[in-house]
Amino acid sequence: MVAGIAIYGMALIVLIVSGETTVRFSADTGEARPVWMLWIPAGVGLVIAALIPPRTAASDRFADAEPRILTRDTWLLVAAAVAFAVGFHLARGDDLWFLILKGVLLLAFPLLVCHVGWAEWARLDVRGRWLRPAIAIAAFLLASIAMDPGWSGNPPDVVTVLAVFLINAVLEEIFYRFWLQTRLESRYGRWPAILLTSLLWAAWHSAIHGGNGLLVDSAAAILNIGVTGLFLGYLWSRHRNPWLLIAAHGFMNAPPAMLAAMA
Template sequence: MRLRRTGDMLLAAGILVFVAAVVTLVWTGHTALRYSADNDNTLSLWAICLTVLGGLAVARLVPPKPDDGLLPGDPRTTRQAWWLFTLGLVFAVGFYLSPGGDLWFLGLKLALLLAVPLSFRLVSWREWYRVDTRGRWLRPLPAMLVFLTLFTLFGHSYTGARPDLIALIAVFTLNAMLEEIFYRVWLQTRLEKSYGRWPAIALSSLVFAVWHVTIHGGNGFGIDLAAAVVHIGGYGIFLGYLWSRYRNPWLLFVVHGIINAPIPMLAALW
């Protein structure tokens, strides 16, 4: 009961953060959110919200596979969750304060999101690739299709040079796969066991969003933080709900991979 009360407080705090981020962007007139610091293309705040809400609504209409309940968390699980949450925050702060560059980013990510959790036995690598996905492929597809359709229609275009296949594979592995394993399969699952679905989704989405402050924005820390919370945190909410409801990590990889490399970019390979 105590953990559930804490979960309610965490959920309320998470909702407050998301609402404050939206209000900040609207109040300051920053409703066109940049793709990233090195890309001047923008996305409408409302398009992002509609994309996320559309995916959530369809996922809510399609029931999950039965017998998908979680056993209550024990003190060890709760400690693991908060250690993982702390590592996520350290990664965000470390990346923000680092001198920059791909090597720093890669080193911090591999160390804090992979090596440390495994070395200190906070997690097990088997947690994601031994997930039973039987009966969990067709049910999530309507929500995925709605989300990705809205994602593509609302301006997630690609206007750059022909992408490099090797680079796309590297980005998919180090970003889509590693981030979904850490933030959803490892962190969110433990938070769910302790505090329930929505507090876990809110917390994991926020810590997932904050490290993007460095690469999404260019309007000052406060606005960039609000933009990352709404933009990346919103996508994190959809991905978190997809994981909580259907427990299929492979579908998370696909959606996250397309977010990182939109469909027009993938089409440019051909």
């Protein structure tokens, strides 16, 4: 946990020293914002989530798992996340390689090598786990809309939006939060798991949100995508409602300004 916090601190120092405190916030547009503005939605969501306790405590699905197997699966998933980030950087953000690497490392590899299931979280009992996390997500979304200056990129078509939703929102939440973070939590505790997962999730985004060199781009991704990952990870840890996380992630990929530009 200390190492994770230190990495966030070092990322902030890198941006301050480099003078690159205004960063790209999306791969779909070249616009940039001050990095502190990008923290507001996640910060608001985190505060609301912390103030509203879950109706019932989230259970540890792997409490009775064999420790050796759980540890093996956990670090194999971590290795897959690292390989995806490194491979995507080596591919220089190429779209085809993005699909190949994501399909192989974040889906096929876990299903074939680790003890995971495609729908293991779809079967979760989410009764009583809707309203309270939905309030935190609503606060996050409203803050995101309030900070949204509009959309200047080329509006995508409906097929593209749906494909992005499945490939990014659904698959990424399944891999990073449902599969990886939950196992890290069971093995090492809530905040170490949230911090590591958020950093791994942010790592690959620096290949598409940057343009200022690997160090600065990585720092910008950590302080943008990583901070959002802290919110999503905390919400998952507290409430275990996969559908709300997928919906929130989908909103981030297709904000109202983008959808309005499509109309």
